[in-house]
Amino acid sequence: MDKPNKNQPVSRRTFFGDTLRTLSALGLGSLVGFGARKATSEELVWQLDPDKCVQCGQCATECVLDPSAVKCVHAFDVCGYCKLCGGYFKPDAKSLDTAAENQLCPTGALIRKFVEDPYYEYTIDESLCIGCAKCVKGCGAFGNGSLHLQVRHDCCVNCNECSIAKACPSNAFQRVPASKPYLYRGVQRKDFYPEK
Amino acid sequence: MLLKNKTILLTIFIIMNLASAAQLFGIERFPRPQFESDYQQPRMTSPDPRAATYEYIDIAALLAALSVTTFLILKKRSRRGVFVMMLLSIAYFGFWRKGCVCSVGSIQNVAYALANPDYAIPISVIVFFILPLVFSLFFGRTFCAGVCPLGAIQDVVILKPQRIPLWLNHMLRGIPFLYLGIAVLAAVTGSMFLICRFDPFIALYRMGGDWGMVSFGVALLLVGVFIARPYCRFLCPYGVLLGWLSKFSKYHASITPDECIQCKLCETSCPFEAIDVPVTEKPVESQTVARRRLAIILIVMPVFMLLGGWIGSHLNKPLSRLHPTVRLAEQVNNENAGRIYETTIYSRTFRASGETMEQLMAEVRQIEHKYKIGGWWLGMFLATAAGMALINLSRRRRQTIYETNHTHCLSCGRCFDYCPRHHALKGDLVQT
Ligand code: SF4
Ligand code: SF4
Ligand code: SF4
Ligand code: SF4
Numbered sequence: 245m246d247k248p249n250k251n252q253p254v255s256r257r258t259f260f261g262d263t264l265r266t267l268s269a270l271g272l273g274s275l276v277g278f279g280a281r282k283a284t285s286e287e288l289v290w291q292l293d294p295d296k297c298v299q300c301g302q303c304a305t306e307c308v309l310d311p312s313a314v315k316c317v318h319a320f321d322v323c324g325y326c327k328l329c330g331g332y333f334k335p336d337a338k339s340l341d342t343a344a345e346n347q348l349c350p351t352g353a354l355i356r357k358f359v360e361d362p363y364y365e366y367t368i369d370e371s372l373c374i375g376c377a378k379c380v381k382g383c384g385a386f387g388n389g390s391l392h393l394q395v396r397h398d399c400c401v402n403c404n405e406c407s408i409a410k411a412c413p414s415n416a417f418q419r420v421p422a423s424k425p426y427l428y429r430g431v432q433r434k435d436f437y438p439e440k
Numbered sequence: 441m442l443l444k445n446k447t448i449l450l451t452i453f454i455i456m457n458l459a460s461a462a463q464l465f466g467i468e469r470f471p472r473p474q475f476e477s478d479y480q481q482p483r484m485t486s487p488d489p490r491a492a493t494y495e496y497i498d499i500a501a502l503l504a505a506l507s508v509t510t511f512l513i514l515k516k517r518s519r520r521g522v523f524v525m526m527l528l529s530i531a532y533f534g535f536w537r538k539g540c541v542c543s544v545g546s547i548q549n550v551a552y553a554l555a556n557p558d559y560a561i562p563i564s565v566i567v568f569f570i571l572p573l574v575f576s577l578f579f580g581r582t583f584c585a586g587v588c589p590l591g592a593i594q595d596v597v598i599l600k601p602q603r604i605p606l607w608l609n610h611m612l613r614g615i616p617f618l619y620l621g622i623a624v625l626a627a628v629t630g631s632m633f634l635i636c637r638f639d640p641f642i643a644l645y646r647m648g649g650d651w652g653m654v655s656f657g658v659a660l661l662l663v664g665v666f667i668a669r670p671y672c673r674f675l676c677p678y679g680v681l682l683g684w685l686s687k688f689s690k691y692h693a694s695i696t697p698d699e700c701i702q703c704k705l706c707e708t709s710c711p712f713e714a715i716d717v718p719v720t721e722k723p724v725e726s727q728t729v730a731r732r733r734l735a736i737i738l739i740v741m742p743v744f745m746l747l748g749g750w751i752g753s754h755l756n757k758p759l760s761r762l763h764p765t766v767r768l769a770e771q772v773n774n775e776n777a778g779r780i781y782e783t784t785i786y787s788r789t790f791r792a793s794g795e796t797m798e799q800l801m802a803e804v805r806q807i808e809h810k811y812k813i814g815g816w817w818l819g820m821f822l823a824t825a826a827g828m829a830l831i832n833l834s835r836r837r838r839q840t841i842y843e844t845n846h847t848h849c850l851s852c853g854r855c856f857d858y859c860p861r862h863h864a865l866k867g868d869l870v871q872t
Binding site: 285286302401413428 | 472477479484488492495540542549560564637643650684688790792793
């Protein structure tokens with residue numbers, strides 16, 4: 245095979261090296277070129293589809309952050325402003341007041357405010373919300389389903405593979421373009437997805 | 441009052457269950473109120489993800505860090521400079537950027553993009569994948585020296601590096617190939633991003649996370665005090681690619697700035713055992729014997745590869761358990777057969793979803809098929825890697841000087857300081 249040529253071992257080595265280098269560069273180039281067929285200049289972020297979510301509670305526990313980057317959000321235009329809110333009160337609530345023992349939310353993140361008889365407005369204190377989906381479940385079961393979960397992008401560190409996505413039993417997580425980072429319920433979905 | 445509420449709740453609950461087929465969305469159980477007061481309905485706030493400009497800053501930072509480190513190693517020959525680069529990398533790519541997406545993990549995005557044309561891979565991820573490899577092809581693994589946040593955090597804890605037996609070193613160096621192969625397979629089949637799941641240092645950089653991974657990271661750092669950069673040498677899948685390209689690198693760091701005077705001072709200076717020593721003794725076997733052995737290896741190689749592929753493809757069932765759907769099907773099957781009584785959140789969700797068992801099993805068969813094909817590739821890849829290692833081991837080396845091993849050298853620059861020529865050139869030996 246290659247008998248070292250005593251006169252010009254260096255040039256042969258250089259030639260060999262150059263060839264291999266060129267080949268490697270070509271290989272790398274085609275690999276990436278092929279992988280990048282559909283490349284976008286846009287970053288992708290994680291979001292969950294509230295229509296797929298089954299409110300299992302994993303969002304609170306599986307996120308790499310503590311508290312989770314998933315929070316409850318409220319589509320006000322879908323809300324019935326119910327006095328007896330299935331998301332706010334425990335099913336066995338003793339009375340319909342803001343006493344802690346009546347509230348479904350374990351951290352008191354859901355805030356109830358009187359608007360006019362018989363309507364109440366519910367807002368979320370995101371600094372308290374842990375994304376446990378208890379209120380979402382209650383609202384979905386007894387109310388209009390206006391409370392829903394979303395990955396909040398001021399918290400999320402955008403893991404290469406979202407830990408919750410792999411733990412979600414209903415495959416609700418997907419990568420979405422960073423310019424359309426929310427999959428809301430209600431009219432505000434149109435803010436990002438006008439077609440739907 | 442109390443009783444009335446309960447009744448209302450109960451009634452709603454019953455209605456609910458009756459209507460549960462037409463679930464949730466789009467159904468307004470309670471019509472939107474007509475407010476009499478001038479109540480203004482609030483809007484949801486939509487905090488933006490990290491601005492896109494940061495992506496460009498990250499790319500610029502990567503390019504700058506690679507260039508500066510390469511310059512420090514090849515031109516300045518400054519270990520201290522590289523050390524500063526490492527600290528900067530820990531601060532920026534580690535703590536500030538919180539690790540994602542790193543070059544090591546980007547292998548999976550590229551692999552996933554190869555297999556799934558629907559996945560639009562962000563250009564920034566491609567850049568993070570390709571740039572260190574290109575640098576490696578020309579200048580050696582300068583990425584490992586001063587840019588990679590995973591490498592840097594291990595490098596700063598190397599206090600009492602010990603040498604490990606040669607045979608053990610050779611064996612352990614095989615693990616990254618296995619890891620790379622399986623990680624690519626898992627990514628291609630859409631099962632999981634294995635490298636991210638078992639990234640030992642991300643939890644430290646984020647200062648929080650799964651305690652299992654935190655302790656893995658801490659353990660690696662503790663081991664790393666004695667065994668220099670254990671993740672880099674015996675696990676890192678990206679290191680495999682970097683090593684390949686670095687082997688052919690045009691300008692690689694060398695221990696001596698000009699000539700090797702065979703003083704042996706650098707012999708044990710490398711904590712990663714990446715210095716090749718000159719061959720002194722006469723070869724015990726003749727050239728013909730060596731050549732015949734090479735020929736035999738080359739002939740046996742295809743058989744070896746086929747065998748590897750065959751074994752790999754037959755491991756598709758256990759390997760496919762990396763995919764969550766396969767694990768779900770296993771759980772449901774076990775429940776149905778009465779082998780397991782405890783249901784999981786996954787099996788319960790599956791049952792509530794209305795998907796049939798047949799649909800699930802069809803999915804599983806599809807995944808197993810992917811793993812069958814992938815298993816062929818994995819097996820052939822590993823067999824080839826093993827074959828190449830054999831060839832490398834049995835090839836007669838004709839080395840005459842002390843030189844960095846271009847595959848395994850991380851271009852950290854530690855050995856420079858041991859070389860008298862290095863100091864002679866710098867002129868800092870004169871005063872003593
Ligand atoms: S893990 Fe999935 S199903 Fe569970 S609460 Fe989160 S989005 Fe919903
Ligand atoms: S991407 Fe990471 S930080 Fe964001 S929600 Fe998922 S696990 Fe949490
Ligand atoms: S071997 Fe891997 S982990 Fe270590 S520095 Fe290089 S790329 Fe980073
Ligand atoms: S630069 Fe020297 S000390 Fe550092 S890894 Fe390479 S051979 Fe080892």
